[in-house]
Amino acid sequence: MSLRYAKRMDNIKASEIRELLKLTQKPEIISFAGGLPAPELFPVEELEKVSSKVLEEQGTTALQYGPTEGYEPLRVEITKRMEKVGVECKPEDILVTSGSQQGLDFSGKIFLNPGDIVLCESPSYLGAINAFKAYEPEFIGVPTDENGMIMEELEDILKNNDRVRFIYVIPDFQNPSGRTWSIERRKRLIELANEHNVAIIEDNPYGELRFEGEYYPAIKHYDTEGRVIFLGTFSKIFCPGLRLGWVCAEEEVLNKFVLAKQGSDLQSSTISQMQVAKFLEEYDIEAHIENLKKVYKKRRDLMINTMKEEFPEEIKFTNPEGGLFTWVVLPEYMNARDLAVKAIEKNVAFVPGGSFFPNGGNENTLRLNYSSMDDEKIVIGIKRLAEAIKSMMKESQKA
Amino acid sequence: MSLRYAKRMDNIKASEIRELLKLTQKPEIISFAGGLPAPELFPVEELEKVSSKVLEEQGTTALQYGPTEGYEPLRVEITKRMEKVGVECKPEDILVTSGSQQGLDFSGKIFLNPGDIVLCESPSYLGAINAFKAYEPEFIGVPTDENGMIMEELEDILKNNDRVRFIYVIPDFQNPSGRTWSIERRKRLIELANEHNVAIIEDNPYGELRFEGEYYPAIKHYDTEGRVIFLGTFSKIFCPGLRLGWVCAEEEVLNKFVLAKQGSDLQSSTISQMQVAKFLEEYDIEAHIENLKKVYKKRRDLMINTMKEEFPEEIKFTNPEGGLFTWVVLPEYMNARDLAVKAIEKNVAFVPGGSFFPNGGNENTLRLNYSSMDDEKIVIGIKRLAEAIKSMMKESQKA
Numbered sequence: 001m002s003l004r005y006a007k008r009m010d011n012i013k014a015s016e017i018r019e020l021l022k023l024t025q026k027p028e029i030i031s032f033a034g035g036l037p038a039p040e041l042f043p044v045e046e047l048e049k050v051s052s053k054v055l056e057e058q059g060t061t062a063l064q065y066g067p068t069e070g071y072e073p074l075r076v077e078i079t080k081r082m083e084k085v086g087v088e089c090k091p092e093d094i095l096v097t098s099g100s101q102q103g104l105d106f107s108g109k110i111f112l113n114p115g116d117i118v119l120c121e122s123p124s125y126l127g128a129i130n131a132f133k134a135y136e137p138e139f140i141g142v143p144t145d146e147n148g149m150i151m152e153e154l155e156d157i158l159k160n161n162d163r164v165r166f167i168y169v170i171p172d173f174q175n176p177s178g179r180t181w182s183i184e185r186r187k188r189l190i191e192l193a194n195e196h197n198v199a200i201i202e203d204n205p206y207g208e209l210r211f212e213g214e215y216y217p218a219i220k221h222y223d224t225e226g227r228v229i230f231l232g233t234f235s236k237i238f239c240p241g242l243r244l245g246w247v248c249a250e251e252e253v254l255n256k257f258v259l260a261k262q263g264s265d266l267q268s269s270t271i272s273q274m275q276v277a278k279f280l281e282e283y284d285i286e287a288h289i290e291n292l293k294k295v296y297k298k299r300r301d302l303m304i305n306t307m308k309e310e311f312p313e314e315i316k317f318t319n320p321e322g323g324l325f326t327w328v329v330l331p332e333y334m335n336a337r338d339l340a341v342k343a344i345e346k347n348v349a350f351v352p353g354g355s356f357f358p359n360g361g362n363e364n365t366l367r368l369n370y371s372s373m374d375d376e377k378i379v380i381g382i383k384r385l386a387e388a389i390k391s392m393m394k395e396s397q398k399a
Numbered sequence: 400m401s402l403r404y405a406k407r408m409d410n411i412k413a414s415e416i417r418e419l420l421k422l423t424q425k426p427e428i429i430s431f432a433g434g435l436p437a438p439e440l441f442p443v444e445e446l447e448k449v450s451s452k453v454l455e456e457q458g459t460t461a462l463q464y465g466p467t468e469g470y471e472p473l474r475v476e477i478t479k480r481m482e483k484v485g486v487e488c489k490p491e492d493i494l495v496t497s498g499s500q501q502g503l504d505f506s507g508k509i510f511l512n513p514g515d516i517v518l519c520e521s522p523s524y525l526g527a528i529n530a531f532k533a534y535e536p537e538f539i540g541v542p543t544d545e546n547g548m549i550m551e552e553l554e555d556i557l558k559n560n561d562r563v564r565f566i567y568v569i570p571d572f573q574n575p576s577g578r579t580w581s582i583e584r585r586k587r588l589i590e591l592a593n594e595h596n597v598a599i600i601e602d603n604p605y606g607e608l609r610f611e612g613e614y615y616p617a618i619k620h621y622d623t624e625g626r627v628i629f630l631g632t633f634s635k636i637f638c639p640g641l642r643l644g645w646v647c648a649e650e651e652v653l654n655k656f657v658l659a660k661q662g663s664d665l666q667s668s669t670i671s672q673m674q675v676a677k678f679l680e681e682y683d684i685e686a687h688i689e690n691l692k693k694v695y696k697k698r699r700d701l702m703i704n705t706m707k708e709e710f711p712e713e714i715k716f717t718n719p720e721g722g723l724f725t726w727v728v729l730p731e732y733m734n735a736r737d738l739a740v741k742a743i744e745k746n747v748a749f750v751p752g753g754s755f756f757p758n759g760g761n762e763n764t765l766r767l768n769y770s771s772m773d774d775e776k777i778v779i780g781i782k783r784l785a786e787a788i789k790s791m792m793k794e795s796q797k798a
Binding site: 002003004005006007008009012013014034036037039040042044045047048051052055056059060061062063064065066097098099101102105109110111112113116127130131133134135165197199227239240241242243252253256258259260262263264265266267268269270271272 | 401402403404405406407408411412413433435436438439441443444446447450451454455458459460461462463464465496497498500501504508509510511512515526529530532533534564596598626638639640641642651652655657658659661662663664665666667668669670671
């Protein structure tokens with residue numbers, strides 16, 4: 001017996017990262033592979049308190065169906081988060097989603113016919129590419145440098161492709177590269193999107209986790225025609241286990257997202273939304289974020305400094321100003337997938353970078369996460385990784 | 400500015416029920432419109448206790464990312480629920496979803512190319528039709544009688560349409576009709592599906608809420624080739640606010656659902672899954688379900704008996720053996736949408752039945768929910784509805 005599946009299923013592969021994460025759940029593994037926030041910083045006690053309060057005060061509401069758009073007090077709280085990235089909006093501009101991943105799926109559902117083109121940074125977030133693939137688009141990876149997408153390249157691509165439906169970007173501490181877009185590029189992106197009538201999907205899970213320097217306004221801050229769809233999440237500033245994120249967009253576009261939500265799962269968890277709203281009302285999320293930043297900054301410094309000390313000179317890596325990831329570029333003759341096998345033998349895991357390129361190639365790159373391992377593990381893990389790199393280099397020279 | 404949306408968005412309309420529910424949230428309205436479980440029966444205190452326990456004992460795990468497939472102890476508990484409907488399965492056959500609505504969306508995503516055909520009962524669940532519409536199928540509503548789909552009609556349709564990808568059915572206490580499939584029809588459905596190599600989506604949110612008579616085995620119980628995909632949910636036996644449901648299917652098919660889940664929202668809420676698993680371990684869900692059945696049976700009896708007393712003889716309605724709904728058929732010259740306007744004036748709400756027919760028509764039908772209103776409101780509401788019906792009949796006779 002073999003059932004007949006939709007054509008789109010030929011495109012959808014298991015996420016290499018999620019599969020890798022399964023392999024690396026042994027406790028002896030030092031994992032730089034996932035994008036996990038540090039669990040020891042989760043506000044567990046506070047959540048227990050608000051959880052009890054919500055159930056005591058509004059138990060039956062918390063366990064009942066609620067509106068598709070989301071729990072009103074949480075939508076109000078989300079407008080405050082949007083303010084922090086320079087976006088003024090009303091609660092009606094917010095749809096609560098099950099993580100920002102759901103916003104990615106809906107973006108594909110709403111905008112993409114088969115054969116339409118998605119532009120994204122090269123490299124880009126694997127989970128987004130996988131979500132969009134279900135809607136059978138083609139991908140063009142736009143070359144990037146340390147200031148984000150290269151605007152001349154983007155302009156060229158837009159001029160030569162009239163089936164571009166949206167440009168997908170992660171402007172702050174990008175996953176996987178750790179890079180941040182300059183303000184000039186943000187403004188220019190809006191001009192080009194206006195000119196070519198395409199939407200922009202701005203995915204911003206890490207924007208509030210800036211360790212140094214000044215906050216840049218979100219791309220949506222510069223939006224003049226309501227064509228930027230902003231995806232936010234509580235996963236990185238609060239915790240991912242509750243699965244709560246949001247879409248912020250103008251009325252016409254947001255209505256489409258609400259329709260997608262209705263068909264997909266009716267609504268996000270009523271009780272989780274009430275818990276997070278209550279937490280934001282009763283506790284100081286800004287202080288919590290400050291603490292996250294302090295810890296993550298220290299871990300980043302430790303990882304970067306250990307890499308500087310231990311890695312051979314030919315190995316390049318980014319020094320992100322925030323977020324969870326740094327990006328390593330090996331010499332071109334090296335393959336990060338082979339390195340990953342060697343590293344796993346030494347009980348160290350990371351994600352090879354090739355998967356982050358929608359059109360393939362770049363097998364000499366890899367992504368390292370520094371948020372989820374403690375100081376000692378970061379040092380040991382990077383030292384082991386350095387050994388693996390050096391031994392691979394030696395083998396290549398012999399061959 | 401107008402962005403260009405995917406063609407599929409032309410098909411997707413706001414659910415009439417969800418829109419209606421918004422209008423009927425005024426406290427003075429007696430609503431038979433939604434499909435809401437009785438909130439006063441939610442196990443609020445028990446949930447508060449398990450919630451605290453989960454956070455105290457495994458707080459960091461509960462708030463962290465978890466596996467796409469679902470929390471293992473919950474998958475084990477779900478196999479016990481499947482046993483109750485006569486399906487033996489392993490935890491690996493279960494994917495935890497965000498309500499069974501998400502299983503419907505994934506069914507469309509996995510099986511449907513544009514123009515493929517979905518067969519469903521006529522009438523059928525509006526939320527399923529809306530979910531499938533995103534994948535641009537055509538619908539054929541198969542005629543039904545008091546024992547489910549009429550098998551001769553189904554066979555004819557299968558013989559004459561080679562693009563049928565799946566048959567969508569709600570065999571127990573169907574939404575909206577309240578009807579239950581006979582065992583003979585269940586068996587015959589499997590034979591026909593095998594013969595024509597189509598999948599069956601068995602949506603079973605109410606199966607455990609049988610007030611009288613014996614349980615029928617799920618259609619999946621009779622599945623000989625692994626072509627039945629069973630969708631279950633905790634919404635009706637526990638509470639809907641947590642948004643937890645499941646898919647039970649054979650390995651090959653379930654893998655496709657897991658891929659869909661990964662792209663759509665990575666996973667369902669870790670903490671909610673742990674809470675429900677803990678509840679099922681520590682409390683007696685069977686006793687809870689017995690209590691639900693007792694209350695709902697009483698409300699059904701009250702609604703049916705009041706309708707018998709108050710409605711004119713020409714009005715027909717089903718007497719469901721379980722679930723949440725009864726189905727009313729007015730004389731053909733009457734329109735239930737007009738009646739709904741009249742009823743709302745009397746502060747009574749219901750859902751006109753026309754929307755439940757994928758190919759339209761049947762405007763003289765309506766759906767009544769008896770689970771969410773207390774005894775007094777049921778009697779008052781039905782009396783008011785009877786008045787509205789009688790006054791509309793009089794007007795028609797005059798005209």
